[in-house]
Amino acid sequence: MRDSGKTISIAEKRKPLPRAVRARLRHIVCAAVCLLVWLPVILMLAAAFMPEDELLYRYAEPLGAERETVRAALLPSYPSVKPFLELLFRSPGFYVMFWNSCIQVIPALTGQFLVGAPAAWAFARFPFRGKKPLFFLYVLLMVLPFQVTQVSNYLVLDRLHFLNTHLALILPAVWATFPVFIMTKSFETIPNVLLEAAYLDGAGELRAFLHVGLASGYPGIVTALLLGFIDNWNALEQPVAFLKEMSLWPLSLYLPNIAQEKAAVAFAAGIVMMMPPVLLYLNGQSELEQGIAASGVKE
Amino acid sequence: MNTGGKRKSGIRRRQARAAWFFLAPSLAGVVVFTAVPFADVIRRSFLDAMGRTGVGLANYAAVCGNTAFRLAASNTVRFLAVCLPLLMFTSFALALLVFRRDGRGNLYKTTLVLPMVIPVAAMVLVWKIVFCQDGLLNEFLNWTAGMAGRAGTTGGGEAAGGAVQVTKLWSSDWVNSGAAFPILIVTYIWKNAGYDLMLWLAGLASISESLYDAARVDGAGAWERLRYITLPGLSGTFGLVLILSVVNSFRVYREAYLLAGSYPDMSIYMIPHLFSHWFLTLDVQNMCTGSMLLVTAALAAAAAAALARVVFRRLGKSG
Numbered sequence: 001m002r003d004s005g006k007t008i009s010i011a012e013k014r015k016p017l018p019r020a021v022r023a024r025l026r027h028i029v030c031a032a033v034c035l036l037v038w039l040p041v042i043l044m045l046a047a048a049f050m051p052e053d054e055l056l057y058r059y060a061e062p063l064g065a066e067r068e069t070v071r072a073a074l075l076p077s078y079p080s081v082k083p084f085l086e087l088l089f090r091s092p093g094f095y096v097m098f099w100n101s102c103i104q105v106i107p108a109l110t111g112q113f114l115v116g117a118p119a120a121w122a123f124a125r126f127p128f129r130g131k132k133p134l135f136f137l138y139v140l141l142m143v144l145p146f147q148v149t150q151v152s153n154y155l156v157l158d159r160l161h162f163l164n165t166h167l168a169l170i171l172p173a174v175w176a177t178f179p180v181f182i183m184t185k186s187f188e189t190i191p192n193v194l195l196e197a198a199y200l201d202g203a204g205e206l207r208a209f210l211h212v213g214l215a216s217g218y219p220g221i222v223t224a225l226l227l228g229f230i231d232n233w234n235a236l237e238q239p240v241a242f243l244k245e246m247s248l249w250p251l252s253l254y255l256p257n258i259a260q261e262k263a264a265v266a267f268a269a270g271i272v273m274m275m276p277p278v279l280l281y282l283n284g285q286s287e288l289e290q291g292i293a294a295s296g297v298k299e
Numbered sequence: 300m301n302t303g304g305k306r307k308s309g310i311r312r313r314q315a316r317a318a319w320f321f322l323a324p325s326l327a328g329v330v331v332f333t334a335v336p337f338a339d340v341i342r343r344s345f346l347d348a349m350g351r352t353g354v355g356l357a358n359y360a361a362v363c364g365n366t367a368f369r370l371a372a373s374n375t376v377r378f379l380a381v382c383l384p385l386l387m388f389t390s391f392a393l394a395l396l397v398f399r400r401d402g403r404g405n406l407y408k409t410t411l412v413l414p415m416v417i418p419v420a421a422m423v424l425v426w427k428i429v430f431c432q433d434g435l436l437n438e439f440l441n442w443t444a445g446m447a448g449r450a451g452t453t454g455g456g457e458a459a460g461g462a463v464q465v466t467k468l469w470s471s472d473w474v475n476s477g478a479a480f481p482i483l484i485v486t487y488i489w490k491n492a493g494y495d496l497m498l499w500l501a502g503l504a505s506i507s508e509s510l511y512d513a514a515r516v517d518g519a520g521a522w523e524r525l526r527y528i529t530l531p532g533l534s535g536t537f538g539l540v541l542i543l544s545v546v547n548s549f550r551v552y553r554e555a556y557l558l559a560g561s562y563p564d565m566s567i568y569m570i571p572h573l574f575s576h577w578f579l580t581l582d583v584q585n586m587c588t589g590s591m592l593l594v595t596a597a598l599a600a601a602a603a604a605a606l607a608r609v610v611f612r613r614l615g616k617s618g
Binding site for chain 1 (some may be wrong): 418
């Protein structure tokens with residue numbers, strides 16, 4: 001009796017907006033928010049395909065030329081691929097910096113994987129004395145801003161004579177603790193059954209790690225490497241601090257200056273720079289979501 | 300019994316050995332690159348500039364009395380105090396908006412995560428297009444002012460409108476003015492909402508749908524479902540979102556540096572700026588002391604968080 005009375009009152013209570021209207025409203029709000037992301041990107045893309053004179057007509061002030069009203073456009077009036085050709089074939093500076101970025105980022109990521117994945121496996125899978133304080137140390141190091149470890153790193157790199165070499169960026173990055181944290185969280189979600197099966201099949205600890213850990217924990221590995229790539233690709237504090245010589249600079253440090261040197265290619269250079277992380281993200285999106293989801297499990 | 304215990308301890312020992320084997324390469328690097336030099340940092344923070352004689356807490360007193368440090372510290376605290384709640388709320392609201400239980404290819408989600416991936420160095424020019432002296436923001440404000448002016452003076456509209464356009468009410472250089480602070484906050488949220496969004500979405504997906512169904516049957520409205528199911532279900536996620544937002548908040552230096560250079564407006568002069576100045580002048584002593592202060596602050600925050608958790612649990616149990 002009481003139950004049926006209640007259901008009626010619910011039916012009356014939750015009538016307000018028809019489902020279709022609510023769904024449409026949701027889409028409108030979502031689309032409006034997404035415009036905040038799309039508009040800057042489209043502005044950028046449009047500008048990347050503008051010939052030099054149009055660029056200077058529209059964006060003289062942002063490019064560092066004389067003060068003049070900005071005439072923004074979502075499409076170029078005279079589309080041209082010349083900026084890209086200019087950038088790829090006639091900008092040796094850009095070319096060098098692009099490779100510097102690759103030389104610094106790829107070994108750093110390889111190292112993060114080779115060093116970090118086993119460490120994460122140890123934290124996720126084995127009980128051992130001192131595990132808790134050690135993991136706390138790793139989390140603390142991950143939370144501390146670069147500026148805190150900057151001096152420490154500087155002192156070591158100076159003593160090892162690595163300052164002003166690519167190694168000055170690579171080595172500290174290899175032992176970053178954030179990837180270890182992400183991979184640990186992901187390895188923790190691997191069901192024990194899988195491992196027990198491997199042990200029963202006679203696998204040792206190393207085999208278990210290589211065959212079960214790496215295979216089942218790969219979303220965490222992909223996530224750690226993807227986030228690591230984004231972080232290192234955009235490195236700014238580290239090269240500013242450890243690389244005096246401009247010929248060693250990565251793209252992230254060089255790009256802001258490119259507008260002064262070659263205004264015509266500035267936007268195209270920006271597009272080229274954002275391509276690798278964007279493409280990697282679009283390819284690894286589902287792993288990234290899984291890996292990040294795993295990192296949120298039980299604190 | 301006894302043999303079982305023995306075997307167990309044998310397994311224990313074997314596992315511990317395996318653990319150290321896996322951990323060694325990472326730990327060795329962390330020790331060499333961070334732990335050992337950090338011990339040196341601690342030592343130097345108590346020594347004089349030459350690193351010879353101990354001066355007690357004099358360095359700490361000097362750094363804390365330093366005007367630049369005070370400015371940087373208070374700006375950083377202010378930035379965190381404004382940004383963290385704003386970011387967490389925005390990303391949570393977006394998560395509620397975007398969340399779908401089937402979780403398949405969702406263009407909105409992809410879009411909102413995208414800024415996290417886009418290098419700031421590449422986007423700086425767009426920011427300049429918007430915020431420079433003759434940029435889009437000022438154009439828009441002038442246009443609105445022009446419209447308002449025209450509407451206000453219906454009689455001599457032509458002349459007044461023209462006058463407004465000529466004088467240009469708005470021509471501030473936003474990034475190099477007091478407005479730099481809000482601009483930095485907007486940039487930070489634009490950049491970081493995606494990451495938090497993914498965390499919130501994962502948390503939302505982990506809450507069982509049957510809870511919501513049961514609540515619906517019991518007549519709970521949308522608000523009550525949010526209050527009594529969603530929010531408690533996300534308490535674990537909350538901690539991680541907070542930690543990672545703090546981590547990322549120090550990276551905002553990249554945005555600040557790229558937008559405003561190393562000598563920005565006073566309102567966005569933060570701890571990283573100060574450190575980079577100390578670094579340029581190789582003021583090792585101040586850097587060491589400053590690092591120690593930051594670590595202490597981080598540890599204090601961690602302790603406070605742990606304490607808060609214990610207190611909450613007690614309250615939860617008793618209540």
